Amino acid sequence: MADPYRIVEVKPEWIINQEDMGTKTKFWYRDPDDDVNWLFKYPRQNTGEHWAEKIAAEVASVLGVRHAKVELARFEGACGSATESFVRGGRALCHGNELLEWTVGGYDPKKKFHQSEHTLANIFVGMDYVFENPEDASLAKRTLAEYVVLDALIGNTDRHHENWGLLRRLEGNGLRGILFLAPSFDHATSLGRELLDERRNRFLKENRVGGYVEKGRGAIYWSEDERRGPSPLELVRRAVRTYPDLFRPAGLKLAEIDENVFSQIVDRIPADWMTSLARVFTVALLGYNYRPKYTTVI
Ligand SMILES: Nc1ncnc2c1ncn2[C@@H]1O[C@H](COP(=O)(O)OP(=O)(O)OP(=O)(O)O)[C@@H](O)[C@H]1O
Ligand SMILES: [Mg+2]
The missing domain is CATH 1.10.1070.20 (Phosphatidylinositol 3-kinase Catalytic Subunit; Chain A, Domain 5)
Incomplete structure (x- = not known):
């Protein structure tokens, strides 16, 4: 069996700002060793929203559908998911x-x-x-x-x-x-x-x-x-x-x-x-x- 997916440990000092759009609690962060922002999303209580994000992104990959990259992530002991921002290089999302x-x-x-x-x-x-x-x-x-x-x-x-x-x-x-x-x-x-x-x-x-x-x-x-x-x-x-x-x-x-x-x-x-x-x-x-x-x- 292939290795489990890696888990990114998000550090408090990486946080940039909260994201107010959408309904879940989440924030943007940047690892100083990385040059893009990521969105940490908490799953709603008693749901698998974090693993759903990851599995969905992997399914999109095998299907060959363009999608935001997702990693499993943990912040202050809480499990969540992290989504790589595609808004960069002088672009904006409409x-x-x-x-x-x-x-x-x-x-x-x-x-x-x-x-x-x-x-x-x-x-x-x-x-x-x-x-x-x-x-x-x-x-x-x-x-x-x-x-x-x-x-x-x-x-x-x-x-x-x-x-x-x-x-x-x-x-x-x-x-x-x-x-x-x-x-x-x-x-x-x-x-x-x-x-x-x-x-x-x-x-x-x-x-x-x-x-x-x-x-x-x-x-x-x-x-x-x-x-x-x-x-x-x-x-x-x-x-x-x-x-x-x-x-x-x-x-x-x-x-x-x-x-x-x-x-x-x-x-x-x-x-x-x-x-x-x-x-x-x-x-x-x-x-x-x-x-x-x-x-x-x-
Ligand atoms: N990969 C990304 N790159 C850039 N912007 C993003 C990305 N993912 C999300 N966003 C922005 O952040 C907002 C909130 O993210 P997301 O839709 O994942 O949150 P949510 O709380 O799950 O939303 P919902 O209310 O639809 O359940 C999006 O509407 C979009 O504007
Ligand atoms: Mg949304």
């Missing part, structure tokens, strides 16, 4: 809600829940608007399609409009100077990380891992008149039919993965960071999401 506010009439960028205008179709409209060159727009859409397929694979139900974005030149204004889609980030709400072992056990015993996945509600909607977003897996099932050209490359990447890689990724989480049941459940969830019918459409 969140999805900013793009949609500018490009979709009446879009409310502050709406946190039930933002049913946050549809795949509206996101694609925004991209067509913001990239002057159709090739650039198409690349951004195909890259987002890869994030959507990653979400379906890991069961990420939190791809809301501040959990994806575009990188732009720092000196740019508004939508001017947009360069490309930012790497995928914030995968903490995935892999059944909120479940307690008792429920995991029940789902596994009763063969209901699929039922759990299908009940999940994602933060990207299919149509504005839906009350709730489809599950991340259902979103992909619909999207491959409507946008086959955009989703085909992501589907092909998925088809190339060997299913055994999931247990190899999960096994590398250090022993006391994740229970055995959480490991079995996570691998079962990845397996369920990996074997769907949508690849046959592609």
Whole structure:
């Protein structure tokens, strides 16, 4: 078996500032021996958000999806995750809600829940608007399609409009100077990380891992008149039919993965960071999401 993932020990003197965006407690730090900033995130109590971040990033790597690098990290004895910043070199992050506010009439960028205008179709409209060159727009859409397929694979139900974005030149204004889609980030709400072992056990015993996945509600909607977003897996099932050209490359990447890689990724989480049941459940969830019918459409 491969070595466990390393654990970064974050020192108090490395802290730069708290990050106020998002809902979890977290701060930015920089190791003096490193030249980039990292975001330390505490998991919510009784959740596996820290290992979910790490496993999701490793799954993104094998899938070949651009993503922020993640390490397991510890701060003052607390376990967490650390995410490498991709905002550097004179660039800034423009969140999805900013793009949609500018490009979709009446879009409310502050709406946190039930933002049913946050549809795949509206996101694609925004991209067509913001990239002057159709090739650039198409690349951004195909890259987002890869994030959507990653979400379906890991069961990420939190791809809301501040959990994806575009990188732009720092000196740019508004939508001017947009360069490309930012790497995928914030995968903490995935892999059944909120479940307690008792429920995991029940789902596994009763063969209901699929039922759990299908009940999940994602933060990207299919149509504005839906009350709730489809599950991340259902979103992909619909999207491959409507946008086959955009989703085909992501589907092909998925088809190339060997299913055994999931247990190899999960096994590398250090022993006391994740229970055995959480490991079995996570691998079962990845397996369920990996074997769907949508690849046959592609
Ligand atoms: N790798 C990164 N590089 C640059 N900025 C980042 C990165 N990861 C996160 N951020 C910024 O920090 C904010 C908060 O981070 P993140 O989304 O991971 O936190 P969260 O508390 O889990 O959020 P949520 O409320 O969506 O659960 C993001 O909205 C984004 O602006
Ligand atoms: Mg977030």
